[in-house]
Amino acid sequence: MGQLKEKLILKLKNKTAKLGVVGLGYVGLPLAVEKAKAGYEVIGFDVQDKKVEMVNRGENYIGDVVTDDLKSLVESGKLKATTDFSFIGEVDTVCIAVPTPLDVYKQPDLSYVIKSTRDVSNFLRKGMLVVLESTTYPGTTEEVIKPILEESGLKCGEDFFLAFSPERVDPGNKLYNTKNTPKVVGGCTPECTEVAGMLYRSVLEGDIMEVSSPAVAEMEKILENTFRNINIALANEMAILCNRMGIDVWEVIDAAKTKPYGFMPFYPGPGIGGHCIPLDPFYLEWKAREYDYHTTLIETSGIINDSMPNFVIENVMKLLNSHKKALNGAKVLVLGVAYKKDIDDMRESPTLKVLDLLEKNGAEIIVNDPYIPSFKHKNVEYVSVDWEKVIDDTDIVLITTDHSCYDYEIIVEKAKLLYDTRNATKNVRNNREKINKL
Numbered sequence: 508m509g510q511l512k513e514k515l516i517l518k519l520k521n522k523t524a525k526l527g528v529v530g531l532g533y534v535g536l537p538l539a540v541e542k543a544k545a546g547y548e549v550i551g552f553d554v555q556d557k558k559v560e561m562v563n564r565g566e567n568y569i570g571d572v573v574t575d576d577l578k579s580l581v582e583s584g585k586l587k588a589t590t591d592f593s594f595i596g597e598v599d600t601v602c603i604a605v606p607t608p609l610d611v612y613k614q615p616d617l618s619y620v621i622k623s624t625r626d627v628s629n630f631l632r633k634g635m636l637v638v639l640e641s642t643t644y645p646g647t648t649e650e651v652i653k654p655i656l657e658e659s660g661l662k663c664g665e666d667f668f669l670a671f672s673p674e675r676v677d678p679g680n681k682l683y684n685t686k687n688t689p690k691v692v693g694g695c696t697p698e699c700t701e702v703a704g705m706l707y708r709s710v711l712e713g714d715i716m717e718v719s720s721p722a723v724a725e726m727e728k729i730l731e732n733t734f735r736n737i738n739i740a741l742a743n744e745m746a747i748l749c750n751r752m753g754i755d756v757w758e759v760i761d762a763a764k765t766k767p768y769g770f771m772p773f774y775p776g777p778g779i780g781g782h783c784i785p786l787d788p789f790y791l792e793w794k795a796r797e798y799d800y801h802t803t804l805i806e807t808s809g810i811i812n813d814s815m816p817n818f819v820i821e822n823v824m825k826l827l828n829s830h831k832k833a834l835n836g837a838k839v840l841v842l843g844v845a846y847k848k849d850i851d852d853m854r855e856s857p858t859l860k861v862l863d864l865l866e867k868n869g870a871e872i873i874v875n876d877p878y879i880p881s882f883k884h885k886n887v888e889y890v891s892v893d894w895e896k897v898i899d900d901t902d903i904v905l906i907t908t909d910h911s912c913y914d915y916e917i918i919v920e921k922a923k924l925l926y927d928t929r930n931a932t933k934n935v936r937n938n939r940e941k942i943n944k945l
């Protein structure tokens with residue numbers, strides 16, 4: 508194994524290694540681009556023809572990727588994409604970055620990971636490094652990935668290297684991106700960790716922290732997002748209580764965050780979205796049952812966060828009722844579908860649950876999101892309309908995503924009624940008596 512390790516490390520150092528990335532989504536494409544920018548020849552693999560064709564034309568579809576970078580890398584031959592997984596046999600390293608959703612019972616669905624791993628296993632060869640980046644429960648790399656790869660006849664730690672390094676993509680973050688965010692790496696053996704660490708050090712600017720096992724790295728990722736999930740739940744529960752007490756929760760949080768130690772601000776909202784925070788705690792809950800442990804705090808936080816769309820609709824109903832208007836038949840202008848501001852990502856967006864409840868209660872829904880021209884949800888087609896043309900004719904404006912491009916002064920001025928779930932209107936100077944907040 509020593510010779511295989513030194514050979515791969517040398518190829519990584521002199522950038523003669525060819526790198527593969529399986530999955531060209533929000534994680535995989537930015538990672539493939541950074542690897543190519545670092546000087547490597549990179550092959551991206553995906554099962555979707557449309558994504559592969561777009562990459563090979565230099566057409567970008569991920570907000571965190573610079574379009575000019577993608578185009579120049581493709582034109583220079585540093586980056587190409589394919590649906591043909593036989594090209595796995597040409598690469599020296601392969602990172603798997605595919606979705607890990609939950610099934611209908613909120614249990615981990617590893618079907619994408621397993622399928623991708625089998626695709627890699629079919630063409631695995633000696634000296635190759637495989638890294639799983641998809642977020643999952645502790646034990647996945649060694650209990651699921653390793654046995655599948657070893658079906659090739661090769662042995663982990665003897666013939667090939669295997670590690671887990673959790674993705675830390677935060678869509679729309681202007682400060683931290685794939686390039687400069689610190690990385691955690693845990694391999695099945697010390698040699699696996701060393702090689703994986705070398706790969707990321709040759710590509711990224713952020714610090715690389717090596718941990719003792721894949722399970723530590725897997726649990727670390729779960730802890731990150733469970734921490735956020737629980738603290739958001741606390742903020743949401745405070746919002747519910749403050750609402751009943753007639754206290755502005757946003758002012759409470761602003762006051763609390765003046766303390767220079769011992770407090771970190773988290774904010775309430777209509778729920779939580781994105782691929783990680785709403786899902787990751789369920790991975791841990793599921794795995795904990797194997798050890799006869801009930802994750803009470805995590806489960807409770809999930810219940811609170813899942814209840815927020817209902818809380819929003821209850822308040823919308825009360826606001827309409829106070830003006831002798833029922834939600835049934837009311838025209839509701841929903842501003843923002845993305846799960847957070849200034850991005851086009853609507854995965855697990857709480858706005859979708861809000862739309863479901865509005866539909867259920869007979870509201871006439873009008874949607875606007877400057878980043879999402881149209882979308883389909885539960886067999887209903889939604890088209891983003893020009894909010895300025897319809898706002899005068901709506902009964903209530905519901906702000907569910909606080910996009911920076913919205914002119915909140917005009918929105919507040921023109922709205923008959925307004926309910927703000929994100930404190931987007933905090934800097935509005937005029938007509939503040941019209942603002943109703945979460």
